[in-house]
Amino acid sequence: MPSTTTSSLSEYSTCEISDALIKLQIANGGYMPDVKMLAPGKICSPAYTVQMAMASDTSAPKYGGGHFVDGVLKDHVVVIDAPPEAKNAVWGGLMSAGALTRGATGAVISGNARDLAEHRSLKFPVFARSHSTLGQSPFTRVSQVGVPITINPQYPASYSGSGSITPLTISPGDWMIADEDGVVCVPRNLEQQVVELVKRGRAVDDLCMKDILSGKGLAETFRDRRSPK
Template identity: 50%
Template sequence: MSTPSQDSISPQLASFSSCEISDALVKLGVKSGGHIPDIEMYSPHSVRVPDAEGVKICGPAFTVKMVEASDKTSPTPSDHFVDAAPRGHVVVISAPRHLKSAVWGGLMSAGAKAHGVLGVVLDGRCRDISEHRSLSFPVFARGHSTLGQGTFSRPSELNVPLTIEPRWEGEGFSFAATEVHPGDVVVADLDGVVCVPRRLVGDVVARCGKGREVDERCMEDIRAGRPIKETFAKWRG
């Protein structure tokens, strides 16, 4: 399955934050707002480090589905997924939820950077955090581990649709899963990770532009001391 090049992604989309993009997607009827839940920035900085404010990746998704290493029936790709990832893409990996081992390490970041990959988003764990940071390679993950990949998991399918579920939060809790299809646009920054369906990129850019204009007017009035309720009524309706 082919995916678009980085050059085909609207450069305007990268100018908006993940929050602005999620707001736009919700207004366009995407229940999850495109949010890939429970993912944090681990490299080149931590979300808890001020320098992380300038970190952002925006590019088409190259997806990887992981299975348990004991799974002998699922397909096995002919190429290593890092070698297969196209230049200018964001690697998105989905791993079995219960695994405590990592699915991405320092050698993978080195290979991905050499291949021109923009970054990686892991619905799973990473390790070798200092190595990722020394490479200044963007890594967003659900968690981290000391355990490597090979003993516990293996790649199964490349460039296939992924369904990423939120962590279980207790009985009665419900949050929409996010689907990531090859070529969807992934934006990740200090606030989190969001996936924009390819067909909605133009609509999202338009909605984000309008939303930013409204928020700027709200901010101007609020800083001038006007009540938030009054300001929202005036600009947000």
């Protein structure tokens, strides 16, 4: 039986995994939009999901389970969805310290983080939309933990189109892969299919790189290596 907290997906880049998910017709190749590396490190772990809400939002559920970091599961990555209008951070250095001691592998935040030097000193990988000097109180609060969360792409207020990237839903236990290129979510039931596709894709790309470095043109290389036989 495959491990529940380790995966062969860790051997591959987020770009390779997105390509495989596109072939499986997963919207946006599992890409988590607008999130970038703030504290370095690679992550390949199941998601421990957290939904945040504005403190002023009285309609959102209220979480009563103590501090959510204390419940982080070993070998999981904390994945947080914060309201897009929140300009404060929802993750800081003390949270990284607490998550690290509980065996978490990193934090991925559709929102802001702060205390960048502390995350880096702890060698705790953190990925977020951006960073802020403001802490969580009195701006935002935890609403739910261990529920599916939906990450919506951020567009400028002046943009009136529908956009090419659709919302991404992340369920507890889905695989989160994060590296210098970005963050990708792999639904747990697709793990083995994705592994098989990325293995084949890497073999083809290795041949493409060899051909291109030897002087062959890209059009010829792609025709020879990538075109269906």
